[in-house]
Amino acid sequence: MITVSNLTKRYGSVHALGPVDLEIPRGGVTALIGPNGAGKSTMLTIIGRLLSGDSGRVEVGDLDVVTADSRELAKKLAILRQENHFVARLTVRQLVGLGRFPHSRGRMRPDDVEAVDLALEFLDLTPLQDRFLDELSGGQRQRAYVAMVLAQQTDYVLLDEPLNNLDMRHAVTMMRQLRRAADELGRTVVVVVHDVNFAAAYADLVVAMVDGRIAHVGPAREVITPYVLTEVFGTPVDVIEHRDRPVAVYYH
Amino acid sequence: MRSSYRARLIGISVLAILAAVAILFYGNPAPAGSRGYWTIVESRMVSVGTILIVAFCHGVGTVVFHAVTNNRILTPSILGFDALYRVIQTGLVFFFGAGAVAASDGLLKVVVQSVLMVAFATLLYGWLFSGTHASLHVLLLVGVVLGMGFSSLSTFMQRLLTPSEFDILTARLFGHISVSNVAYLPWGALVCVIVGAILWRRRHVLDVVSLGRETAISLGVAYRREVVIALVLVAVLISVSTSLVGPMTFLGFVVALLTYQIVGSSEHTRTLPMAAAVGASTLLIAYFILRHLFYAAGLINVIIELVGGLVFLGYLLRKGLR
Numbered sequence: 001m002i003t004v005s006n007l008t009k010r011y012g013s014v015h016a017l018g019p020v021d022l023e024i025p026r027g028g029v030t031a032l033i034g035p036n037g038a039g040k041s042t043m044l045t046i047i048g049r050l051l052s053g054d055s056g057r058v059e060v061g062d063l064d065v066v067t068a069d070s071r072e073l074a075k076k077l078a079i080l081r082q083e084n085h086f087v088a089r090l091t092v093r094q095l096v097g098l099g100r101f102p103h104s105r106g107r108m109r110p111d112d113v114e115a116v117d118l119a120l121e122f123l124d125l126t127p128l129q130d131r132f133l134d135e136l137s138g139g140q141r142q143r144a145y146v147a148m149v150l151a152q153q154t155d156y157v158l159l160d161e162p163l164n165n166l167d168m169r170h171a172v173t174m175m176r177q178l179r180r181a182a183d184e185l186g187r188t189v190v191v192v193v194h195d196v197n198f199a200a201a202y203a204d205l206v207v208a209m210v211d212g213r214i215a216h217v218g219p220a221r222e223v224i225t226p227y228v229l230t231e232v233f234g235t236p237v238d239v240i241e242h243r244d245r246p247v248a249v250y251y252h
Numbered sequence: 253m254r255s256s257y258r259a260r261l262i263g264i265s266v267l268a269i270l271a272a273v274a275i276l277f278y279g280n281p282a283p284a285g286s287r288g289y290w291t292i293v294e295s296r297m298v299s300v301g302t303i304l305i306v307a308f309c310h311g312v313g314t315v316v317f318h319a320v321t322n323n324r325i326l327t328p329s330i331l332g333f334d335a336l337y338r339v340i341q342t343g344l345v346f347f348f349g350a351g352a353v354a355a356s357d358g359l360l361k362v363v364v365q366s367v368l369m370v371a372f373a374t375l376l377y378g379w380l381f382s383g384t385h386a387s388l389h390v391l392l393l394v395g396v397v398l399g400m401g402f403s404s405l406s407t408f409m410q411r412l413l414t415p416s417e418f419d420i421l422t423a424r425l426f427g428h429i430s431v432s433n434v435a436y437l438p439w440g441a442l443v444c445v446i447v448g449a450i451l452w453r454r455r456h457v458l459d460v461v462s463l464g465r466e467t468a469i470s471l472g473v474a475y476r477r478e479v480v481i482a483l484v485l486v487a488v489l490i491s492v493s494t495s496l497v498g499p500m501t502f503l504g505f506v507v508a509l510l511t512y513q514i515v516g517s518s519e520h521t522r523t524l525p526m527a528a529a530v531g532a533s534t535l536l537i538a539y540f541i542l543r544h545l546f547y548a549a550g551l552i553n554v555i556i557e558l559v560g561g562l563v564f565l566g567y568l569l570r571k572g573l574r
Contacts, residue, residue, distance in 0.1 A: 050466050074472025081466045087324050088462040088518035098460055102472040106456025132517070152471070 001026050002047060002156065002190070007056030009042055009212075017042045017212040019056065024190060024205065026155070029182045031199035032192045033223075034209035035233050040192045041160050043209070047190075048079030048158045060156055074102035078149045079158040092136070092144045093129040096120055099151035119151035122185075123177055139170035146174070150181060157181065159191045163198060171195075175202045196248045200224040208232045224248060257522055260514055264529045271536035272300050278544050298434055302496060303535045305440045307507070308448070309493035311531030313486045314504030315511060315523050316451060319462040320482045321392065324512070325568065327504045328490045332376075332395045334499035335402035336369055341424050342406040345413065350420040362436045366491040373487030425498060440492050447485050448528075455520035458482065462518060500553060502560025507531040509567065 001023060008018030017039040024030050032040040045051040047058050049065040058065045060077045078099075090098075096119050100112040108116075120126045123143045133141055142162065149157055162178070163171045179202050181187045193199050199206050199220060206223040208216040210232050216223050223229075224246040229237035237250040276296050282288035317328050376394065410418060451458070460473045461482070468475045493500065511527045512518070535556075542552050 048470065050469055070469065070474060071472040074470065077470075079466070079470045084464065084467065086322055086462060086464045086467075088319070088322075088459075089512070089516070090518055094517060094519060098463065098471065101456065101460050106459070149470075 001059075001061070002188070003057075003059045004043070004047065005057050007043070007046060007053045007058060009039075009046060009051070009053050015212060017046070017053070020212070020214055022207065022214055022217065024188070024207075026188050027182065027186065028204035029179060029189045029191065029202055030205040030207065031203035031220075032190065032207045032209060033194075033196050033199050033232070034215075038209040039212040040209050042212075044079070044158050044160050044190065044192055045081070048077065049073065050079060050081070071102060074152070074154070076154050077156045077158070078152040078154040080145055080149045080160065080162065082161045082164050084145055089132055089134065091130050091132055092125055092147070093120065095133060095144055096125075096129075096147045096151045099148035102152060115151050115153055119147040122150060122181070123147045138165050139167070139174075142166060142170075142174065143177075146177070150185070150187070154187070156188045156190070159189070161192050161194060163193060163195065171198065178202070196224060196229065200246050200248065221246060257515065257526075261526055261529055264514070264526070264533050268529060268533035268536050271533060271540050275300055275536065275540050275544065278540070298437065299539065300536070301437050301441070303539055304532055305437070305444055306493045306497055306500070306503075307531030307535040308444050308528050309489040310500060310504035311507040311511065311527035312448065312451065312524055313489035313493075314508040315520070315527045316458065316482050317486045317504075318508055319458045319518075319520065320479045322462065322464055324508070325505075325564075326392060327501065327508075328486050329399075329499065329501045329504075332399035332402055333369065333373075333487075333490050333494060334501055335399040335406070336372055337365075337494045337499050338406045338425055339402040339409075340365060340368060342409045342421060345417055345421045346409040350417045362495045363439075365495045366488075369491035369494065370484065370487045373491075374484050436496060440496055443488060443492050447488055448524075451482075451485060451520075451524060454478075454482070455524060458520045459518075462520075498553070500556065502557050502564055503531075503535070505564055506556075506560045507534060509563065510534065 004020055004022040004024075006018070007020045009016045020039075020043060022043075032044065034040050042051065046053045047060065047065065049058075049070070052066065060073070063073055063076060065073060065077070093116065096116050097108060097112070099119070100108065100115060103115075104112045117126075120129050123146060125140075125143060125147055128136065128140060128144075133144060136144065142165075146159070146162060149159070159178070162174055166174060175198050178189050178191065182189045182204075191203075201220075203220050206216075206218065206220050207214060208223050208228060215232050216228050224239060226237055226239050229239070229248055229250070233250070235250060236252070237248050239246045239248050241247070276293050280289055280292050282292055314327050317326070318324050376398070410421065413421065457473060457478055460468050460471050461475065461478050463471075465475050468478075507527060507530050510530045511523055514530065515522045515526050538556060539552055542555060
């Protein structure tokens with residue numbers, strides 16, 4: 001379980017987040033939605049200890065993310081940001097192998113190799129494993145980063161807008177794979193998504209944020225409603241049914 | 253792929269050894285086996301030793317620097333190192349006069365100079381990384397600005413020197429492999445071995461650090477600490493080399509670029525040994541050709557900088573600032 005209590009964050013004089021209290025249960029896919037600047041990514045990066053909050057506590061499992069040993073935490077919690085620019089030239093397999101670093105400290109044992117194979121297989125990257133990252137398309141590269149995070153074999157996986165810059169097909173594939181990671185591998189997946197319909201279609205729990213606060217938390221069916229979405233996004237939203245799932249329509 | 257890497261590493265090392273042997277024995281004017289012959293070989297061994305140390309410092313130092321600063325353009329010199337060396341040298345001549353400087357040459361001066369440079373780097377990184385706006389770009393920018401400040405200061409002091417003092421100073425500001433300090437060589441080698449061993453033990457951490465701050469933290473690496481350690485080690489390497497032969501701005505860049513081309517991937521298990529081998533063979537071959545074929549030993553640094561600078565410009569124009 002991820003427990004956020006009384007968390008706040010300011011960027012200089014700009015109020016970014018909080019105070020926020022939130023519990024994300026173990027297992028399943030949780031989606032964070034909300035307009036730009038609502039504090040979704042800020043909260044996710046604080047939970048992932050890439051940023052420190054001004055006050056409040058964040059616990060992942062039974063570890064406090066601020067005080068816990070970073071190495072131990074890296075076996076429990078993995079976070080992937082949307083920008084991953086680095087000049088190091090690595091093959092897909094080498095990158096995914098680095099995901100084993102918290103366990104292997106660089107010396108790959110048989111179970112590390114197995115975890116890498118599994119992650120590559122899981123994201124259909126096995127045929128591409130010896131290609132260099134700069135030879136891949138955007139969607140393939142994104143998959144390689146997700147494979148690295150999965151190879152880390154953490155209970156909790158946080159992803160900041162993993163669908164950014166992906167076309168329809170790749171976005172759907174990515175969400176399916178994250179869903180499978182939750183169902184088949186037992187990971188707790190927390191994603192920030194811009195498209196509420198991906199949250200509606202794949203998430204067990206949806207957290208809607210506005211102005212640094214949590215507006216609504218609940219199963220997709222309870223949060224993806226015309227009333228909630230219109231209030232959260234500040235634009236008229238209609239919700240229709242498609243294959244037993246709510247779909248938001250907001251183009252008019 | 254692994255075997256081809258090994259073959260390349262061995263091939264380049266063999267090249268370096270051949271060049272070293274050629275430097276030692278080619279065109280020795282004394283009759284073979286005589287006492288004079290071995291004296292000349294001995295003096296040439298000092299040059300080879302110096303070259304090995306300088307090549308190791310710049311090659312390995314630049315590769316590590318690139319890993320932690322996440323770029324392939326900047327070299328440690330941009331942190332104001334060359335400029336600091338110049339300002340120390342100029343300051344010595346300015347305040348104590350050329351005679352005192354010539355008299356104080358020795359191990360102590362070299363050690364003091366190295367300590368000063370490492371202390372400067374450690375202070376700069378320590379200060380910058382403890383602030384709230386700790387970012388590598390700020391650090392680099394401060395390095396550039398400080399470098400410019402040091403250069404201006406040196407230029408100012410140089411204007412006030414007498415022509416003869418200025419002449420002596422100029423001779424010191426250009427690197428010279430042939431006249432490096434013998435007493436200092438074993439110490440320089442020892443420092444290289446120690447720093448090399450530390451870096452080698454941290455090679456996997458360097459791989460993770462080169463993925464950038466956020467990924468590194470997610471993988472459980474204390475990013476800030478690792479970056480500072482790596483930068484201080486780089487500072488040690490570069491100051492060893494600079495104290496030995498003076499500033500070399502583009503050598504590291506050329507060696508690192510060649511290393512990346514030859515190795516292909518960026519794993520430090522491969523790039524670190526390759527950088528040392530490539531550095532040694534490049535510098536040894538250049539030295540052999542210039543000194544023994546063209547009799548232009550004094551021009552070695554100038555030519556390396558010229559070629560390196562051209563490669564640097566070409567790279568910038570082709571790839572842009574990435």
